Amino acid sequence: MPFAARLDNVETSAIRELFKLLGKPGIISFAGGFPDSAMFDVQGIQAAVQKALADAPGPALQYGATEGYDPLRAQIAAFMHAKGAASVQPGGLIVTTGSQQALDLLGKVMVDPGDRVIVEGPTFLATIQCFKLYGAQMVSAPIDAQGVQVDRLEQLIVAHKPKLVYLIPTFGNPSGAMLSRERRLRVLELAVKYQTLVVEDDPYGDLYFGEAPPPSLLALSPQVPGSADWLVHCGSLSKVLSPGLRVGWMVGPAALLAKATMCKQFSDAHTSTFAQATAAAYLESGRMPATLQHVRQVYGERARAMGAALQRELGDAVTFTQPQGGLFFWARLTGAGGKLADAGELARRAIAQGVAFVPGSPFFAADPDPSSFRLSFATADVARIEEGIARLGRAL
Template sequence: MQFASRLDAIETSAIRELFKLLGKPGIISFAGGFPDSAMFDVDGIRAATERALSQDPGAALQYGATEGYLPLREQLAAFMASKGVQDAAPEQLIVTTGSQQALDLIGKTMISPGDKVIVEGPTFLATIQCFRLYGADIVTAPIDGDGVQTDVLEQLIIEHRPKLIYLIPTFGNPSGATLSRERRLRVLELAAQYQTLVVEDDPYGDLYFNAAPPPSLLALSSQVPGSRDWLAHCGSLSKVLSPGLRVGWLMAPPALLANAVMCKQFSDAHTSTFAQAVAAQYLQAGRMPATLAHVRQVYAERAQTLCDALRAQLGDAVEFVQPQGGLFVWLRLTGAGGKEHNAHALAQRAIERGVAFVPGAPFFAQNPDPATLRLSFATADVEKIREGVARLAQALNAA
């Protein structure tokens, strides 16, 4: 068969390929970016399902509007308003099949072959693949512990005149970095000044450990005149409620939303109405604050355990910034003491010792750093985390 030429620029996910190696009994995985299924609010979701089927079963089980199930859009607008988004309204958002579809719709509606797109280095692997599928020429903006470096970002905008800029400002995947409030405001100023679309991907913003992070770009846009016209926001219930529901949303300027709806009609007609009805009932029941409080506490303990163990077991052979939320710790191998400084080589030895992680190179659209790796603390309890780091130290010391 002769496949579409657009497939030539992409390859299968390195993370998905890694999962094929994880069938070994007893392996401890820091690889996946999944939430812990043990923390799903099963009782709350069950009750929401029963209400969806008892109150309006015809609507829950029937075809629905491409824009999304109106009761859910109303709940999501209220949810965003509670997080400081002014004038949040149902007509300003569409429901998507996870935030991944929101990114795909942005790719379909905005990117033509050869268009320049700026992303962080590193960034979410699936976004790199998605945008390349539509022919994007991807340019990387460097980040540090405070997120994207806005002075460099401005120079890249001037040089490349990108079609859009993609950022994960809060607890980034894979970096764990959080964009400072000052830099958030600067990003919004750049969007308005250069009339360049900024895509804010925010699946982790509610998973903070202690102090809440700065408000989202969308919430701050009211402080920067003209920036709301150049801002798209992708949200998701996957990390805070259930990824199996596949409920996300896209808030964007009206013209972009209209084109996204048109493209979604061709893709899936609409996100599962039943899943939307369950999510709407869940949000309406008011259980989300307690759910978030629980997962924040658990993930905070696991993140602290992982960072403490890394310092104790690996010492100066690694360097990292301790995350204040999200699901990930981003490490760089220093090579100190003659230890391994190539994450891919370390990953092979780690699997042999019963622990898995994701090498960092695939998360870079340009100039990959082979010394980097991503660890997720979400699905392992504290004892497994300590044991997993001990195994990782054994693999590192075997170099």
């Protein structure tokens, strides 16, 4: 078949391929990047469905505006206001089919073949695949526990003049890193100084385990005049309510949103109005704060259990930073004591021991770290976490 040449730039997700190996009975998986379905507020969502159909069945079941269902846009704006982004207006955002569609729309709107795009190293695998599909040349910016290293980011912006910079400032996937407030302000200053679009992807910012993280780049943008003109914010209900609803959103400059809306018309016409009406009714119900409090408590307990188990079972054979939120641990093998230093080989041995995780190399757009790997604590209870990490220790 004469497939489009753009497909030569991408390959099947390494994570999706790994899932094919997970059919072994009794395996404990830390490989997935999805929330625990036991955390879904089924009763609240069921009530939201009933309210959506009772209050406005016609709009909920009919075609809708590409920009989004107006009651949901109003609820999302209020949701963002509660997190400090007071400048967000319902008309200043579009609803997307999950935040991943927002990334695809940005690729369509912003990226020409050969354009440079800066991402964190490591970063969300689907972002690398998405922008590569549109012909981007990916540039990797180093990170540490406080997120992207802004001095190095500035050097890369100067050297490569990127079409955009993509960041996950809060509890990134896979890194779990949290960009400090000081660095967030520096990023906004760089956006203005070099007139470079910064994309803030924020699907995990509400999943903190103790003290709340610094405000989002969007919430901080009024402190850096002109930065809102160079900022896109992508949000989602997938990790905090339900990924099956496929409800996300994008806030950005009006001209960019207009182009994205046009491209969305060609793609899916609009995000499911039924899903949007359900999400709007749920947010209006006032149940979200209690839902968030519950998932923070559960995930925080699991994260602490995984950190303690890693220290106990793997010792100095691994290094990591204890995550303060999100769904992931990012770790590196040290090779201490003659133990393995190759995460790919450890993954193969781990499957034989009945435990799975994702090696880190696919999360790098360039210069992959073969010692790195990602563990998700979201879908296993404490007992399974402790058993799974014990199996991982035996695989070493």
